[in-house]
Amino acid sequence: MENNFTVEGREIIVKKNELRRNILKNVVQQAEKIVKSPVPFTDYSSFRQYHLSGDRSGYQKPFGEKRRNIVFLAIAAYLTGKEKYILKLQDYIWDICNEQTWSAPAHLPEKLNYEKKYIDLVVSTTAAALAEIYSLLNDKLDENIKNRIVYEIEQRVFIPFYQHPEDYGWFKRYGSNWCAVCCGAIGTALIHTGRGKVYFEKILNNVIESINGYFDHFDTLGGWVEGVSYWNYGITNALKFTDALYRATKGKINLFKHPKIQNTGLFPVHCFLPPDTFVNFGDSVENLALNRETMLLISQHTKYGKNVSWLLKHIRLNDFQDIRSLREIKIPEVLIPEQTFIHFKNIDWAITRKNWKDKNGPVFAIKAGHNEEPHNQIDVGQFIFHVFGEDYLCDYGAGSYTKEYFSPKRYENPFCNAEGHSLIFIDGMSQGLGRNFSGKIIEAKHGELEDEISLDLTGAYPSDLVTKVIRKIKFSKKQKYGHLLISDIVETNTERNIETRIQYNGKLKKLDRKHFVIYGKNGKLALNIIEPEKFNVKTGEFKNLPTLHGERKTMKFLKITSRGTKICFSIEAIPQM
Template structure:
């Protein structure tokens, strides 16, 4: 490692930045950057920032922050292709705007209101959060990539970058070791590698004192090792697929930078890396659809750095993970997507093994099991998206980004989820506060779990599954069963057991969910809060039939489905109704369209013990092939 540098070609490497491949790849970005240059930069206003504290809205301010970052990314790439005066000036303008921004912290994370009662940033008390780390890394990469051009065109701008980064990020990180996301009085989660990886980039590019650079690098190495140690040995991630990319993948990126600095992971960390590299493809349903739990989208709403997964899969020898990543290589945005951050965009462009990776088909594994988080997945046709796939969620209701979903089931037909988990709502002030479990998308009543004698599941770690077990998990052609006791997730007196058994018959392409319960009392409770009901959240168009429902989902941008999923149950045991949920949340609507439908099956009688079964199988024409 040279003094103050990062592992990517800078503007002086014309053989790279003037190469036909890079120029052709960045043609659309170049056109956008040149058009933007004559327009005002996105502004981050005090009134936008204050909205989080006034009415809970965080998206308006963060959207302006993201727009400013995106424009600076495009301007930087354009200047790398052609470091003309006007293009470098555009970069300087963006850099100085960031340096003069009162805070790099996102309002939703800042402690200024809690500590001082202020709805404007407290510039003397910078808070080191995800937003601050992102700005520091952005500036670090701009400095590394365009340093000589910046010095020539705007002497002093690089000094300003170093001054602001030291004050807002590097010194707070080194001097304060009580940040909660380091694992101080709080379990380590995705913030830790995300922030520390960005701190490391700023440290390697901008810290000019060799002893301080070594010290901060050592602190990050310690922090990333702690993150790997916090992951379960089986590679499971309780935050799910979405946050794998903002947790484990961030740690892999940080590990790459540590390797550039001469620090390689210990064997214990490599074991955890090897296990978690297998997580994304294990959650894959087909196309761009994935099993989603917690605050995760079933369909990605962002650009993920598939090259990072590909590189580490090759390194640890996981062929299935490498093929899964390589399957994204030839798709739009696989080589470069301008929605990616500058660090991720440049690393993707300069990863020769990725840019030259041959086309591959995703592995679409037949069985996957993560006992640590109680997540199991099975499909009827391993290696293909056709047929049905099912996932079962165990665990407990106090996980990171938790939803109340112990025992929830997701069912996909021909690679597309139809019995679904709504997933991540747009974040607001109450999303992580005391009112979190009033959000409909987080509550148990809007997951595929029962309401037991009028009671929803309760949030908290003590409310969880018991006796989670999976049979025939390795035999792809055999019937598959997942069984767990949901009783511990409910604050219901006298509930001894609520066994949920989910079965997949591969030959019949049939999923069966059977609930069997036992109460200690001899009859229905005198103080019942309401009846027992089974909830099923469905995507697409739903038609009720006698003792059944038909579901057909045509997602935006996807092929017209060839088949419909039919749900059937004992019509004498439960009354069926549907609740249409119009989606005014932009993130949920981007995944599911205009609405979701909840099927409610309400028990006609309360018994101290009993069984209720729902069967799901496709109808219509033959299986649809989905990549």
């Protein structure tokens, strides 16, 4: 197989005729700041803080800065040839190579085994970054630095993964972004620094098998159960390898042809919420910048590339995440998507909108699934209603990534438990935890003027609580800004207090017991309780909760409660300018 690898490392990254224009000024500005500052310091006190307090940031902030800064220094050195950038880059590389471990503290046991070779997301991506720099600047780096890069990658990654791939749980965990990130990054590093080595062919075959396994786990239409954030993270590293493999072999090995990758551009396109955010179920974030190179490669190599090109005109892209940002990637002409409704059947998400042209237009998204998904939240039946550029009925996304967040205490956190979602509660209890607690979209009907979506949520609840839970959605497109009707039908064996909860974003005003208005930045949403006849309604909130990116949020919700053995809730949502 190695005979197919005929392209040298630098040209895998960029050829002279592929260089991007108009990036020098920005790159040099960043590189100058880096040159004038010391290499960020990572010490043991910060490292151990995670295991003492659960806080990741003290160590991961400088740890991450090092890895971001080497990208700017490498690009600046390549574009200008100036020695000061090479010298500073070499200091960074030396420092990174001196780190006791390239792993994040959150991925390590409290008591380290210094004989064990830990390989996680950061170990893998660090290896890929250093390997690409090795190829790009091979004629400029000192021999000591080049030899150190090759040695550290070999000792920390290639040899342990070659000898005992089964020791790494992510290797064949195809349904997780870990498989894509670790295998993709290792494969990229291998192409740049592993050729001619005894381990090359075995590792390459293992990586190709795992990346194909990861691709197999996509929804038939290209969706990813972990949401757009982790779709972006996983596929960025998988396609970095796919691209390197394709270019190194002059197209002889082409993983872009995988049928699910041909469709995957549909996922971010349909999850798009105008003007520039995304559906954010699970541990995903709404305000997300997608990787530039990933989106350009998808637009260039896949079936829905023209639709992806359209999306690129509307969203923010994360640039200079790796040195492939040097390359100009040609994309096809823009084509606005045709279908306004999609059902990702394998992950069981449905997303619909009135049209693609109106930035104020309504979008509705809902998920079924089960309660043991990767980056799981207890959220079977969760939905989002987006209009006027805002999520009025919302999902609050991901909480702060602390030690407790990834422990059994995870489900004490409103970001992850049922309390923080628009679900149904029976005598104060809600859905069960585990794969067996699941729901199903049983109807997804698309019409010119109205879409209907029905979910059977019965299986998401303990059987002694309910006998039937159905959630029905009618999304009308007759009105300028749409109209939404949410109907929840709940049946129990004995008389119980039954509650439906609606999460909202904005300022809520109560007009009377049946009528409310949510005021947003650009419009308002009327909420009218049509059924049941007898009910109680209260507002609730969880205050000042830390989020993934350090902000604080207050979750706000309406609790509509009635008592009986069969209750039908009907709530209409009417957007108004």
